[in-house]
Ligand SMILES: *[C@@H]1O[C@H](CO)[C@@H](O)[C@H](O)[C@H]1NC(C)=O
Ligand SMILES: *[C@@H]1O[C@H](CO)[C@@H](O)[C@H](O)[C@H]1NC(C)=O
Ligand SMILES: *[C@@H]1O[C@H](CO)[C@@H](O)[C@H](O)[C@H]1NC(C)=O
Ligand SMILES: *[C@@H]1O[C@H](CO)[C@@H](O)[C@H](O)[C@H]1NC(C)=O
Ligand SMILES: *[C@@H]1O[C@H](CO)[C@@H](O)[C@H](O)[C@H]1NC(C)=O
C-alpha cells in the first residue's frame with residue numbers, strides 16, 4: 052500500500068511513542084499543534100469539566116472523521132466592511148462588486164486539493180473520502196488508531212449523566228496544512244453524544260413569530276381627546292399624536308417634499324405571507340397622498356413562487372405589506388419602489404419552519420445557495436423552505452439563486468426569537484448581511500414590538516434559565532446581527548404635537564397587547580461590535596439598569612446564569628428609531644390606526660433612499676452599512692430620553708440620554724443626516 056510507508060516514516064520521524072512525548076514537544080518538525088483545549092474554558096457551564104474522562108478508545112473501532120476546511124477571509128469580513136463603511140476610512144463608499152465579494156469569501160481550490168492529497172498519501176482509499184457540497188468538509192470513516200497516528204493525538208471517552216462523547220485534549224496537523232484545516236471532529240470539541248439520552252433542553256421558544264404584525268386599532272377611539280388647537284401649526288399637523296400621517300413624518304423629521312428620482316435608487320420591502328391589495332393602496336393614496344395616482348404599486352420581484360397582490364378581503368391581506376408600501380411610497384415619491392415577495396403559499400401559510408430570510412438571500416446572491424460557513428452549507432432542511440416544493444400549490448421549481456440584484460435599500464419588518472434557530476445558522480446568515488453591506492446596500496430591520504420579550508405572553512415568549520421562571524429577556528433575530536441596522540419605535544404622547552419630544556413607543560393596546568412596546572435589549576449570540584462599544588459602555592457607565600445580568604458564553608449555554616435576565620456582553624438593540632404609533636392607513640378597506648416598529652424601518656428606508664439620491668447628484672455612491680456613520684455623528688439624531696420596554700415580569704430597559712436599548716441613538720434629523728453624508732466622499 053502506498054500510504055503504509057508514509058505512515059511508518061512519520062512514526063519514525065517522531066522517534067518515540069506518542070504517549071511519551073514531552074507536553075511541549077512537537078511530534079515532528081513537519082507537524083504543528085493545531086488545537087488544544089483551553090484550560091480557561093474548563094469550568095464553563097456544560098464545559099468539559101462536567102465530562103468525566105473515561106477509557107482510551109478501542110484502537111480498532113471505526114469512527115467518523117470530519118475535516119473542516121478553512122473558509123477564506125470569513126474572519127476579515129468585519130474589517131473589510133469597516134473599510135468601506137467607517138467615516139474615517141479613506142476607502143469610505145468604495146463598495147465592492149458582487150464578483151469581488153464572491154472572490155473574497157470563496158474557498159481556495161488549493162485548500163481542498165492539499166488536504167485531499169495528504170489523505171490519499173496517508174494510504175486512505177480515495178473512494179472512501181467523501182466531500183460535502185461546496186467542498187467545505189472532507190469526511191472519511193477510519194479506525195481510531197489510524198486517526199491518532201495521522202494527527203498525533205489520543206482519543207478518550209467522556210461521560211456525563213449517561214451520555215457518552217469522544218474527544219481529545221489536543222491534536223497536530225502537518226505544517227503545510229494548518230492554514231487549510233479549520234478544525235477536525237472529533238477533536239477538542241467533544242463529539243455529538245454517542246448514546247442518546249434526554250439532554251437538558253435549552254430554553255427553546257416554540258412560537259415562530261415571523262411577522263411583527265403591526266397592531267391596528269379601529270378609528271373610533273372615543274377616549275382620545277384632540278390636543279388644544281396650536282396656532283403655529285397648519286391644520287394637517289394639528290392632530291399627529293392621534294392621527295399620524297406622511298405629513299406628520301415630514302414635519303417631525305424635516306423631510307423635504309420634492310425629490311428627484313435617480314434611477315437605480317428604488318428601495319425595496321421584504322414581505323412574506325402577508326400580501327398587499329391594490330384597492331387598499333388606492334384608498335390610502337386617494338385619502339392621504341392625492342397626488343399619487345390610483346394603481347401605483349411596487350415592482351414585484353417574486354421569490355420562489357410568491358404572488359402579489361391579492362384581493363382586498365383576502366385572508367392574506369393583514370396590513371404589514373400595505374403599511375410598509377404606504378410609508379415608503381409617500382415619502383420617496385416620485386421615485387418608485389420594489390417588492391420582494393418571498394416564499395410560496397404552502398410554506399407561508401403553514402408557518403411551521405423556524406428559519407426565514409435564507410431563501411430571500413439566496414435569490415439575491417447565487418453563491419449563498421451553496422456557501423459554507425460555520426459548518427453549514429446552503430439552506431438548512433427542516434429550518435428553511437425546500438424547493439422544488441411538491442405540496443399542492445407549491446413552487447415546483449428549483450429555488451432561485453442570484454435571480455435579483457439587491458436594491459440599495461432594503462426594509463424588513465419581520466423577525467423572530469434569536470433562539471428559534473441554531474447559533475451557527477444565524478452566524479452564517481449574518482455574514483450574508485455583511486456581504487450586502489460590502490456592496491453598498493443598507494438593510495433596515497424593525498426591532499420587534501413586545502419590549503424585552505418577543506410576544507404578548509411572557510409565558511410563551513420569555514426565557515427560563517437555571518431556575519428563573521419566564522423572566523429572562525428574549526432578544527430578536529435578525530436584528531441581533533451586527534451588520535444590519537435595527538430600528539425601534541417612538542411615539543408622540545397624547546395631547547402633544549410634532550414640536551414636542553417623542554417617547555419610546557409604549558402603548559397598551561388592549562387584551563393580548565398590554566405590553567406593546569418597542570423591543571430592545573442585548574443579543575445572546577453576538578458580542579458588541581467595535582463601532583458600538585463606546586455607546587454601550589457609556590450606557591452601562593452612566594445608566595446601568597438595576598437588573599441582574601449574566602455574561603453569555605460562546606455557545607450561549609449559560610443564559611440566565613446567576614439569576615441574570617440579560618447578556619451584559621451582547622450587541623445592543625436597536626440602533627435607531629422612528630415614530631411607530633397611530634399611523635392612519637387602510638387594510639381590507641378599513642381605515643385603522645397602526646402601531647409598531649414595523650412602521651419605523653420603512654421610515655428610515657425612505658430617508659436613506661432620499662440621501663442616496665442626493666449623493667448620486669454629486670456622483671457619490673450609496674451609503675451602504677450606516678451604523679458606523681451614525682455612531683460617529685449622534686448629533687444628527689434626536690436622542691429619545693423617555694419611556695421603557697417592560698415584559699418578562701420586570702421593567703425592561705429605560706430610554707436615557709445617549710444610546711439605550713429601547714430607542715437606540717434616537718430618531719432622524721433629515722437635514723443634519725444629509726449634511727453628514729454629503730460631506731463624506
Ligand atoms: C479502494 O476501494 C475500492 C472499493 O471498495 C476497492 O475496489 C479497491 O481495491 C480499494 N483500493 C485500495 C488501494 O485499497
Ligand atoms: C418555562 O417553564 C415553565 C414552567 O415553569 C413552562 O411552562 C414553560 O413552557 C417554560 N418556557 C420555556 C420557554 O421553556
Ligand atoms: C383622528 O382620530 C380620531 C380618533 O379616531 C377621529 O375621531 C378623528 O376624526 C381623526 N381625525 C382625522 C382628521 O382623521
Ligand atoms: C381612487 O381609488 C379610491 C379608492 O378606491 C376611489 O375612492 C377614488 O375615486 C379613485 N380615484 C380615481 C381618480 O379613480
Ligand atoms: C409544515 O406543514 C406542511 C403542511 O402542513 C407539511 O407538509 C410539512 O411537512 C411541514 N414541515 C415541517 C418542517 O414541519
Ligand SMILES: *[C@@H]1O[C@H](CO)[C@@H](O)[C@H](O)[C@H]1NC(C)=O
Pocket residue numbers: 508510511
Ligand atoms: C399564557 O398565559 C395566558 C394568560 O395569561 C394564557 O391565555 C396562555 O394560554 C398561556 N400560554 C401558555 C403557552 O401557557
Ligand SMILES: *[C@@H]1O[C@H](CO)[C@@H](O)[C@H](O)[C@H]1NC(C)=O
Pocket residue numbers: 510520521
Ligand atoms: C411560573 O410563573 C407562572 C406565572 O407567571 C406560574 O403560573 C407558574 O406556576 C410558575 N411556575 C413555577 C414552576 O414556579
Ligand SMILES: *[C@@H]1O[C@H](CO)[C@@H](O)[C@H](O)[C@H]1NC(C)=O
Pocket residue numbers: 530531532533534535536537577579580583586587621622623624625626627678710715716
Ligand atoms: C447597532 O446595530 C448592530 C446591528 O443591528 C448591533 O450589533 C449593535 O449592537 C447596535 N449597536 C447599538 C449601540 O445600537
Ligand SMILES: *[C@@H]1O[C@H](CO)[C@@H](O)[C@H](O)[C@H]1NC(C)=O
Pocket residue numbers: 544553554555557693694695
Ligand atoms: C414618558 O413616557 C411615559 C410612558 O410612555 C408617558 O406616560 C409620559 O407621559 C412620558 N413623559 C413625557 C414627558 O413625555
